[in-house]
Amino acid sequence: MIYIGIVVAMIAIGSLDGFLSGTNKPAGDATVAPARLDDAARRGALVYAQRCSDCHGLDLVGSEHGPALLGARFRTLDDAGWTAAMLQGAPARGRHPAMAPVDGLDPADAARIVAYARAMQAANPL
Ligand code: HEC
Numbered sequence: 001m002i003y004i005g006i007v008v009a010m011i012a013i014g015s016l017d018g019f020l021s022g023t024n025k026p027a028g029d030a031t032v033a034p035a036r037l038d039d040a041a042r043r044g045a046l047v048y049a050q051r052c053s054d055c056h057g058l059d060l061v062g063s064e065h066g067p068a069l070l071g072a073r074f075r076t077l078d079d080a081g082w083t084a085a086m087l088q089g090a091p092a093r094g095r096h097p098a099m100a101p102v103d104g105l106d107p108a109d110a111a112r113i114v115a116y117a118r119a120m121q122a123a124n125p126l
Pocket residue numbers: 048051052053054055056065066067069074077081082085086090093095096097098099100102105113
């Protein structure tokens with residue numbers, strides 16, 4: 001019973017968080033965590049939380065500092081494009097100056113972040 005209460009509270013807090021942070025998030029859409037993450041994606045999730053979530057939101061739902069990463073534009077952006085944005089910054093790709101190169105990011109971790117992002121995109125079809 002307590003366990004169910006905690007889960008319900010977490011879901012409520014999760015949606016509230018999305019509501020507060022996500023102008024980019026479609027209304028009423030709850031982000032779903034993938035059922036399974038392989039080792040690379042799991043590590044990617046950790047690095048994502050440390051290096052990306054301040055701007056793109058913990059569940060890739062966006063914040064006032066950066067867009068959600070679940071939309072069509074980010075699904076169709078290929079892995080090389082994702083990696084370039086992280087390592088060279090968005091302006092190098094003709095995009096918004098607010099995303100500088102992510103300082104000191106290990107290219108192997110960048111690949112793991114892409115694995116995590118693809119898993120999140122797959123678990124949250126548009
Ligand atoms: C300081 C805030 C900030 C941080 C930190 C940040 N981003 Fe971004 N990101 C942005 C903004 C702002 C954009 C530009 C959106 C646009 O052009 O519409 C962006 C764009 C992107 C794009 C699209 C680039 C393109 O060429 O279209 C990707 C992919 C991305 N970010 C992923 C990440 C990942 C992964 C991380 C962590 C390794 C990260 N970002 C860290 C703010 C940030």
